[in-house]
Amino acid sequence: VNRKFCAYLKLLCLFNCLLFAAIIFTNTKEISVRRNKFYKNCDHDAGRVDIMGFEKEVKQQYIIANDKAARAHRGSAKQFAIKHPVVLENILDRNKIAYKIELGVLEIPTNQIVGIAAADQRELLYASNFMPLSKANTEFANTWRHLYQEFLSDDGLCKPIRCYEYLGKFYVQDGAKRVSVLKHHGAATVFSEVIRIMPNCTQERNVQNYYEFLQHFRLTRLYQIYFSNPGDFVKLQSALGHEANYRWNDTDR
Numbered sequence: 001v002n003r004k005f006c007a008y009l010k011l012l013c014l015f016n017c018l019l020f021a022a023i024i025f026t027n028t029k030e031i032s033v034r035r036n037k038f039y040k041n042c043d044h045d046a047g048r049v050d051i052m053g054f055e056k057e058v059k060q061q062y063i064i065a066n067d068k069a070a071r072a073h074r075g076s077a078k079q080f081a082i083k084h085p086v087v088l089e090n091i092l093d094r095n096k097i098a099y100k101i102e103l104g105v106l107e108i109p110t111n112q113i114v115g116i117a118a119a120d121q122r123e124l125l126y127a128s129n130f131m132p133l134s135k136a137n138t139e140f141a142n143t144w145r146h147l148y149q150e151f152l153s154d155d156g157l158c159k160p161i162r163c164y165e166y167l168g169k170f171y172v173q174d175g176a177k178r179v180s181v182l183k184h185h186g187a188a189t190v191f192s193e194v195i196r197i198m199p200n201c202t203q204e205r206n207v208q209n210y211y212e213f214l215q216h217f218r219l220t221r222l223y224q225i226y227f228s229n230p231g232d233f234v235k236l237q238s239a240l241g242h243e244a245n246y247r248w249n250d251t252d253r
Helices: 002-078 138-153 176-185 205-220 232-238
Strands: 098-110 112-118 161-166 170-172 189-199
Touching: 002 176, 098 161, 138 176, 170 176, 170 189, 170 205, 170 232, 176 189, 189 205, 205 232
Parallel strands: 112 170, 161 189
Antiparallel strands: 098 189, 161 170
16 A cells, blocks of 8 residues: 555656646746747837938938038039148148147037148048038948947047148048038037147238237137237137136136
8 A cells, every 4th residue: 555655646746747847838938939029029120120210310311411512512613612621731831831749639620620631632532511422332431321320329439530730720631531420410529639730930911810829729728719810819808807818717618
């Protein structure tokens, strides 16, 4: 009797174990099916739609920028104006240069970025407003769109561009596509490594104005303030209630 009872208990335990395993398997499978269905119908499809929509938006932005370039190019041709960004090497008289100085990384206004530093024909890729002239199916366009995606990311375009500054205007040595993206998006400023090209001090009006600008730049660290008449900055300081040699802080800027 004891042997039969023990055998019965063993069979009962085995049956319960098999039943428990079957229940777990069924529940796990059901959960897996529900999860896959959820990802298929919700998260995955929504993410795919978001990505597709984002890529479509980026492509559309290049088309808009390309159209801006075409209109600026046609307008320049009608007015016999410069069709492309100015090339610094083509306008710089090396006999009038005193020296060059590295200023480090500064925040500079994008509307004062007017050209390309080197005469390597890169300027031909842009209209005078730095909008891209290349067609949408080119490698240039792909790179531009990639930079636009980076600009829209949380980190943005982190790497500073590199420019030469001459008489208060900027000429890009590295980062022309980034400038194009920023100008298209309407960014007011960009961080740049700046190399200042100092002209010889002459009696030319633009040189005299520039040397006066340098006097107040050391106080303001702003490129946005540029006067055409000597003494105007001192008048500005007075109007703001400052002494002539007052050094601006972040609040003043």
